[in-house]
Amino acid sequence: MKSNRLTRNPIAMTGLAIIGLYLLVILVSTFWLPFDPVEMDIDHLLEGPSLATGHLFGTDEFGRDILSRIMKGTSISLIISIAATALGAVIGTTMGTWAGYLGGRWDHWLMRVADVMFSFPSLLLAIFVMAILGEKTYNVIIAIGIVYIPQFARISRGAILTIKSSEFIKAARSNGASSTFILRKHLLPNILVPLIVQVSLSLSVAILLESSLSFLGLGVQPPAPSWGNMLSSARKVMVLAPWTAIYPGLAIVFLVLGFNLLGDGLRDILDPRLRNVR
Amino acid sequence: MSEESILRVEGLVTQFSTDRGLVKAVDGISFDLHRGETLGIVGESGSGKSVTNLSILRLVQSPPGNIAAGKVLFQGQDLLQASEEEVRLLRGKNISMIFQDPLTSLNPVLKVSMQIAEAIQLHHGLGRKPAKAKAVEMMKLIGIPDAERRADDYPHQFSGGMRQRIMIAMALSCNPDILIADEPTTALDVTIQAQILELIKSLSAKDKTAVILITHDLGVVAGMCDTVCVMYAGRIVERAPVDELFYDPKHPYTRGLLDSIPSVDLSGPDRLYSIPGAPPNLIDLPDACPFAPRCSRVMEVCTKATPPETVLDTATSRSVRCWLHTKENQNA
Numbered sequence: 001m002k003s004n005r006l007t008r009n010p011i012a013m014t015g016l017a018i019i020g021l022y023l024l025v026i027l028v029s030t031f032w033l034p035f036d037p038v039e040m041d042i043d044h045l046l047e048g049p050s051l052a053t054g055h056l057f058g059t060d061e062f063g064r065d066i067l068s069r070i071m072k073g074t075s076i077s078l079i080i081s082i083a084a085t086a087l088g089a090v091i092g093t094t095m096g097t098w099a100g101y102l103g104g105r106w107d108h109w110l111m112r113v114a115d116v117m118f119s120f121p122s123l124l125l126a127i128f129v130m131a132i133l134g135e136k137t138y139n140v141i142i143a144i145g146i147v148y149i150p151q152f153a154r155i156s157r158g159a160i161l162t163i164k165s166s167e168f169i170k171a172a173r174s175n176g177a178s179s180t181f182i183l184r185k186h187l188l189p190n191i192l193v194p195l196i197v198q199v200s201l202s203l204s205v206a207i208l209l210e211s212s213l214s215f216l217g218l219g220v221q222p223p224a225p226s227w228g229n230m231l232s233s234a235r236k237v238m239v240l241a242p243w244t245a246i247y248p249g250l251a252i253v254f255l256v257l258g259f260n261l262l263g264d265g266l267r268d269i270l271d272p273r274l275r276n277v278r
Numbered sequence: 279m280s281e282e283s284i285l286r287v288e289g290l291v292t293q294f295s296t297d298r299g300l301v302k303a304v305d306g307i308s309f310d311l312h313r314g315e316t317l318g319i320v321g322e323s324g325s326g327k328s329v330t331n332l333s334i335l336r337l338v339q340s341p342p343g344n345i346a347a348g349k350v351l352f353q354g355q356d357l358l359q360a361s362e363e364e365v366r367l368l369r370g371k372n373i374s375m376i377f378q379d380p381l382t383s384l385n386p387v388l389k390v391s392m393q394i395a396e397a398i399q400l401h402h403g404l405g406r407k408p409a410k411a412k413a414v415e416m417m418k419l420i421g422i423p424d425a426e427r428r429a430d431d432y433p434h435q436f437s438g439g440m441r442q443r444i445m446i447a448m449a450l451s452c453n454p455d456i457l458i459a460d461e462p463t464t465a466l467d468v469t470i471q472a473q474i475l476e477l478i479k480s481l482s483a484k485d486k487t488a489v490i491l492i493t494h495d496l497g498v499v500a501g502m503c504d505t506v507c508v509m510y511a512g513r514i515v516e517r518a519p520v521d522e523l524f525y526d527p528k529h530p531y532t533r534g535l536l537d538s539i540p541s542v543d544l545s546g547p548d549r550l551y552s553i554p555g556a557p558p559n560l561i562d563l564p565d566a567c568p569f570a571p572r573c574s575r576v577m578e579v580c581t582k583a584t585p586p587e588t589v590l591d592t593a594t595s596r597s598v599r600c601w602l603h604t605k606e607n608q609n610a
Contacts, residue, residue, distance in 0.1 A: 166382060167377055167378075167379055167382040167383040168382065168383050168384055168385040168386075170337065170377065170383075171375070171377055171383045171384070171445070171448070172385070172396065173337055173369070174335055174337060174369055174370065174374065174375040174377075175369060175370035175374065175396055175397045175400065175448065175449075176366050176367060176368070176369035176370035176371060176397060176400050176401060177366075177370075177396065177400060178366060181400065185388070185396070186385050186388070189385075189387045189388065190385070190386070190387050192387075
């Protein structure tokens, strides 16, 4: 049933196809890259895309192959995006579900903390966290994860609040279920739908955040390739060699598009209120 | 009824604090429940029937609810003094509940077999497979056709009556000593009601399970119960064996309830009888009989003091809480 609805949904399938393409790139890049992504080549500085030289996407100001750097950057970007979303989702959902279920003072303070974090634009908050933690690749994961915690906390809390007073929760308690059991077995499956959609949309924003941080020099540090720092270094030579900016930019655009399409598609499939609208 | 009681409630008081004051939803309730007995609790909406039973299992939401006084002795252990964990282990295993609305009392995203197996898993630590086998067995017992296949269905794939059967299976899966059924048939149509009641009756008779049946349907009481407690404004106003209650109601309120039953007999009056007035506001009840403003036989004393409980027959523990039947008035 569910898989049918997924395959019949063109939006979600397009998103999945795009993401699949990127996963394929990662798979290939672990075994083979056209060039070494960090090796400089003084003889081929800022060369345009050409089949003859083998630099399909051209080279940057140090003569490094852009295609290889994009391929290498794919795995870095995706790993950061997935790990950060997982971090934010797990901690945020745990906080939100407990806050919603227990209510009272716990709820009050957790949600006020979330409100404070919400009052900062996500990029600003991520920059702030990076400034504290220091500029290391895995710190980007923590920074983006922290940005996501209040978002997931709020969504899961809201969902819990609407169902925690249900009769079936009372019935489970009268059956001798503990709070942990009720959260795990009864509440969590009921709030999975909004969470899945949020995860998918968060993945795309995480790509953007990671690129932005790297662009600002706070994220993945050169010479390690990342789409963000490639764009950053392309800034200076963009007029002379537009390919240095265009291809990493396109890589970002398409992956973000893929996650967004998947998220929208999943929401259409999973949200019963939107079902049968068309 | 000389058998020792399995559940004894003594002077139970449950209050809710609201913005407008303290609501005494249950105000000093006492009763005994014996093994294999079916006790009916009847009363209007808001008379404290459900809160009494939620208090027994300590399921009253707190705050705003608060069990202020009393004892709930289950096999000699006071549940109101026990730790949360001790009570939790009794729920579902020794005392279990069936709720009013089977449509909302089942988790929509879990398979029914998992929900039936839940209590078994919680209390007997059985693994997934044997618990599910037991769940299928319970489904057969309660008369769900094709139980093996339907075990993997979700609640929305069952009709209302079937869902209430599943609730019963959940409640009885651990062979509890006491089954509390909170208006188990209110949401069902009449033919299904009879089936569900028959099912509860036969299953409880088989294992000598004591049943507390909360209802506002006196017909259900007549068919199911051994003893009846009539509740009004958080108090038990009359307690009697079921036959005596119907043939010789003592309290004017009980009489009013019985007179309000529509009769199939067409010779009766055109208009259905109803007790005038509405149940009192439970905030700051005055020291008087709470039924006095609606009572047809109201006396001066009724508005001056709360009537004490008068035991009419110690053998059947028949009692009534009314000035008409106090010792002084009986002798007069």
